[in-house]
Amino acid sequence: MKEIKSIVNAYHSHSERAALATVVRVEGSSYRRTGARMLVFETGVWVGGISGGCLEGDALKRAKMAILKDSPSLVTYDTTTDDDHQIGVGLGCNGIIDVLFVPIDKTDSHNPIKLLEDTLHFPEQNHILITITKAPENAKNLLGKIFRYNKAPDLKPLSGYSDLETLAKSIENLEKSKNLFFENGLNVYVELVPKPIKVYIFGNQYDLYPLADLVLSLGWDLFIVSEKSKIKEQLKSHVLEDFKPEMLDKNSAILLMSHSLNTDKANLKSTLPLNLPYIGMLGPRVRAEKIWHELEQEGAEVNTQNIFAPVGLDIGATTPDEIALSIVSEIKMVFANRSGEHLRNRPLPIHDREQPMIFK
Structure with a gap:
């Protein structure tokens, strides 16, 4: 993104x-x-x-x-x-x-850059872009055409090459970008442009700044849950004073780093029912376990499967900048569904190999 x-x-x-x-x-x-x-x-x-x-x-x-x-x-x-x-x-x-x-034709309101810009205007949703990468001799004008897909009628440029309803179902079921090859000489690249990872930092201490800088450098969305007066000027635009748990979704990672046990406990309690993919808790394990135990005594159901405490990967981090690196690396690992091990120990290729889909 x-x-x-x-x-x-x-x-x-x-x-x-x-x-x-x-x-x-x-x-x-x-x-x-x-x-x-x-x-x-x-x-x-x-x-x-x-x-x-x-x-x-x-x-x-x-x-x-x-x-x-x-x-x-x-x-x-x-x-x-x-x-x-x-x-x-x-x-x-x-x-x-x-x-x-x-x-790029700047007079075309649907040129490729405009389509990419649309994905930025609606960051709360995934986007599907379809690009024609090869066209048969009798339809050379289709080469390079790019359009956005929402529903079957959007596939009208491909009419005559495949049953559009069947094609639409195949596209909607894709979990990652893929090339589609048609036997009549048409090739199509279907690109899934995912929503950016959204990182919510609950806290206002000095150690949030290197973490915020790193999150923003990756192009992720940053939200700081705090009183705006407690945050330095350069990050005030990212402060979320009216936070509500329903703002979170499956693309959200939250970091509890208020340095107050009671505050982190309250924030964890409000977000636990959402079953988010990543909840990071700053501080030693014994501190996190104390919070979990108190919440369970109060009747809350604590599933620690998606709670990362102590937060971050074990890279020997000691400074706030190094800790930020370990946290961001762990977030990426979780959302990419990877193990965080050395790549040299990975028996498979670094990237998944794509198998194109063939259509008659």
Whole structure:
């Protein structure tokens, strides 16, 4: 989401023509995955990225060509071959990356940047963007078309290629972005743009500031539950004085760090019934157990499965900045459904391998 924000901001701050480069398919290994983007202006200024830096040079040329020709194109980078003429050869990534280059028409209210901007205006919901990455000879004008999906009628651009009701059900059941291949030569990238993680910090002590900075640097949404007068000026806009538990959802992580046992206990009690995926409690385990025990004596049902106390991963953190790093890493681990172990001990690839869906 942070990259989308940067691209949208750059789009509005530059007047020259531009093209959007998007990774729409990855086979094997790559530094970035599908959905990675870079916005390139005709002056050569660019924002975002599609790789670790190895493909950006060629991507700049391809984007400028898309602007010049005012025509989209799909480029395949193959780092698995020994062809010296192939961009990216010798990198050792051993992957195939399809990148779609689409010139941006600023007069089009539904251009790709505008669609991305819409996802920022409605952060409380997930979004589905559909991009046509390959079109048959008799429908070349479809290449590069991007539209947002909400319900079956939105798939009208794909009519004639598949039964739209069946296709709609398949899209709605997807749990992550996926490529759809149609036997008649049409390829579609269905991108799920998730809601950003929302972090609620209950507290107003000095140790919230490095944590808040790190949360914001990741592009997550930050809410500080406190009296505004107790928070420094740079974070006052994130203060939530009228907090209500019903504001929380399955995309929320809460951190109880008021340094007051009774305050943390009250806040935990109000949020326990919501069964949130992540509740972090600052302080030693014995403190957390005392709170749990008191709540149980008062009749509350305490399920500690989703309570992380002491909060954070075991990285030897001692300073507020290091503790913030351990907390944010743990939040990411939970929401990504990962173990937090060393990647070198992971028997599977770092990223899940995508299997495209084939439609008749």
